[in-house]
Amino acid sequence: MSACYSCNQILNKKTTSFEHIIPNSIGGVLKSARLICKTCNSAYGMTIDAALAKKFVDLVALMNIERHRSRPVNDTNSSNWDRYQLENGNDLFLRSVAKIAVNYYLTKVRGRHHLDKMIRIINGVEAIEDHIRYHPLIEVIWNDKEVSHVIRINGTASSGRLYAHVILFNTHSLVINLCNNYNGEDIDLFYRYDVLRQKEIRSTID
Ligand SMILES: [Zn+2]
DSSP states (O other): OOOOOTOOOOTTTBBBBOOEEOOOGTOOOOOOOOOHHHHHHHHHHHTHHHHHHHHHHHHHHTTTOOOOOOOOOOOOGGGGGGGGSOOOOOHHHHHHHHHHHHHHHHSSSOOOOGGHHHHHHHTSSSSSTEEEOOOOOOOOOOTTTOOOEEEEEEEETTTTEEEEEEEETEEEEEEEEEESSSOSSEEEEEEEETTTTEOOOOOOOO
């Protein structure tokens, strides 16, 4: 049985939620019921994911990106999350991007102990410092008119590094330092989703 990676609540029919790996507000479609509970989903939705949605609201409208219809989840614990209101919007945005990487990793890899620090950062318990940062856009050969979100996660025990590279709308390129003492299996995960055509693109980026 899985537990919410944010608060450890056991996930069952009553407590679980469908978490979009990439927020639906920017066209993400992949989702999982094995990541976070309803309360945390709602809290993220009102805080860090709201900051991400706000950043792209004009772009999303311009591209007429479809969103799932969703009912708001009743939140009983919002007072726990008041600290988010004190932070600046960009920090919230960075945390939401890091959550994309954590979500994707946890749908592919069992066990989250390598992510403990990053989950504390996402939850505002630890400072971002340089663990989430903008990165010059790598040279990507985009298809004609492709507008994609890209997630790449690379981990090697020899380097001790587990990091993610997230690109949103071809333009916002961020690197998330997930773990500095990685000792798991070597992994190289890749996901590329064209939000305009609404389809996954299987080719990789070197
Ligand atoms: Zn939770």
